[in-house]
Amino acid sequence: MCELTASGPVAVVTSTRQAHGVTTEQVPLGAVDGFAHPVFAPVVSYFGRLFNPASRGGGALAVRLHGRPVIDVWAGFADRCRSEPWRRDTVTICFSTTKGVAAAAIHRLVDRGLIDYEAPVASYWPEFGAAGKQAITVRELLSHQAGLHSMTDLVGRPEDLLDHIALEERLAARPADPWPGHPGYHAITYGWLLAGLARRVAGIGMADLVRRELAETLDTDGLCIGMPPDGLRRFAPPIGRTPPVRPTPRLFASVSARAMPTLRRVELTRRFLEALYVPYFDQVLTGPSPTVLHTEMPSVNGLLSAQGLAKLYAAIANDGEVEGVRLLSPQTVGALSEVQTRAHDAVIGMRMNWRMGYHRAGARGYRGDSAFGHYGFGGSGGWADPATGLSFGFVTNELKLIQAPVGGDRRIFRLAGMVFRSARALHNGRQAR
Numbered sequence: 001m002c003e004l005t006a007s008g009p010v011a012v013v014t015s016t017r018q019a020h021g022v023t024t025e026q027v028p029l030g031a032v033d034g035f036a037h038p039v040f041a042p043v044v045s046y047f048g049r050l051f052n053p054a055s056r057g058g059g060a061l062a063v064r065l066h067g068r069p070v071i072d073v074w075a076g077f078a079d080r081c082r083s084e085p086w087r088r089d090t091v092t093i094c095f096s097t098t099k100g101v102a103a104a105a106i107h108r109l110v111d112r113g114l115i116d117y118e119a120p121v122a123s124y125w126p127e128f129g130a131a132g133k134q135a136i137t138v139r140e141l142l143s144h145q146a147g148l149h150s151m152t153d154l155v156g157r158p159e160d161l162l163d164h165i166a167l168e169e170r171l172a173a174r175p176a177d178p179w180p181g182h183p184g185y186h187a188i189t190y191g192w193l194l195a196g197l198a199r200r201v202a203g204i205g206m207a208d209l210v211r212r213e214l215a216e217t218l219d220t221d222g223l224c225i226g227m228p229p230d231g232l233r234r235f236a237p238p239i240g241r242t243p244p245v246r247p248t249p250r251l252f253a254s255v256s257a258r259a260m261p262t263l264r265r266v267e268l269t270r271r272f273l274e275a276l277y278v279p280y281f282d283q284v285l286t287g288p289s290p291t292v293l294h295t296e297m298p299s300v301n302g303l304l305s306a307q308g309l310a311k312l313y314a315a316i317a318n319d320g321e322v323e324g325v326r327l328l329s330p331q332t333v334g335a336l337s338e339v340q341t342r343a344h345d346a347v348i349g350m351r352m353n354w355r356m357g358y359h360r361a362g363a364r365g366y367r368g369d370s371a372f373g374h375y376g377f378g379g380s381g382g383w384a385d386p387a388t389g390l391s392f393g394f395v396t397n398e399l400k401l402i403q404a405p406v407g408g409d410r411r412i413f414r415l416a417g418m419v420f421r422s423a424r425a426l427h428n429g430r431q432a433r
Helices: 038-050 097-111 126-132 138-142 158-162 164-173 189-202 206-218 250-265 267-276 281-285 306-317 330-337 410-432
Strands: 002-005 008-012 033-036 058-065 068-076 223-225 302-304 372-375 381-385 390-396
Touching: 033 038, 038 058, 038 068, 038 410, 058 306, 058 410, 068 306, 097 138, 097 189, 097 206, 097 223, 097 302, 097 306, 097 330, 097 372, 097 381, 126 164, 138 189, 158 164, 158 281, 164 189, 189 206, 206 223, 206 306, 223 306, 302 306, 306 330, 306 381, 306 390, 381 410, 390 410
Parallel strands: 008 033
Antiparallel strands: 033 068, 058 068, 058 390, 223 302, 372 381, 381 390
16 A cells, blocks of 8 residues: 555555556545556546545546556545545446447447448438438448537427437438538437447347447446446436536526527537537436436436446557457457548537547647547546557546536546656656666
């Protein structure tokens, strides 16, 4: 045992070989628990400051190098009353981080020969070919180039958001927005579109597909769409602002309502609002047992853990294999690693360097393009970096006010940057010896 942070004890491992199965005894609420390789001590120190005893919520961070755990830490509280400590297997709603998980399930179907990236979506899902969409390929759908970003007129009541089968059908019947050469972030619709494709190919919904193809294959309980098989025992409800659907405080809501007609006349803000402004979203996301857990919304309602994300992305970072388990073939990993478009995103207004299901992984001080994954509203996220063998998972139920375009906040960008720097120091140290 060693003091790595001011907030509590963390077990230290001296090599990546020792990382498996290292834990500590229970520590006081608010302290950091878990283990870390000593070179990653600065990362753990910063993580501990994020979730000190005064924090409202909690979170967890897991990092793997060449598939082996080098950081697995957790801290803070899993409930609003600050009575339940965050644990290693705690899961929370991770919003758009879910997209990377859903995409991985589709890539499993590709690997099994059930889906071809170049085939039209309509060849598997005939109804999708309506309104002139016969030529849209699986590759285009996965990389946000299908032109089906808009949530306008899809839902008229809160319960409409919970009818995922109907939403799949409504999206299949819609015409696409023609944006030649430009992707458009499918912020909410993406999950239903992937689920509709998967249902026609595999005969099951995305929740069952993720459980069967990812969670069971990787032997993790940290990758779920909607309600986990063991219920709410491990669930940490979000604490803070829900996505911008019914803004608070009331003054801000009133100003937003008056400004909405003007904002919708500006092309970029109109597209942004069409993709992200969802009536009744707050109603299905709030409470200790949100109703969103009882549907399939694979762009939003992933209940994920940090270690589950890090293990999933470890396979992607290491030619499709982790801990002796083959998740994807090297050929499929190579295909999903390729940037599909470097054009400005028509919804977000910036270059996302979309892969098939993933964007470039933002990190403070990191300018490379080899790391990719998906971040989510509230600050969660996961990524893989095949160039270094690193994988990363961060989850938290403490939502912050300021968010980046794809949902991440400064915490995850700084954590990711520190992970890259620590890994570089470890690499340089080995070279020196």
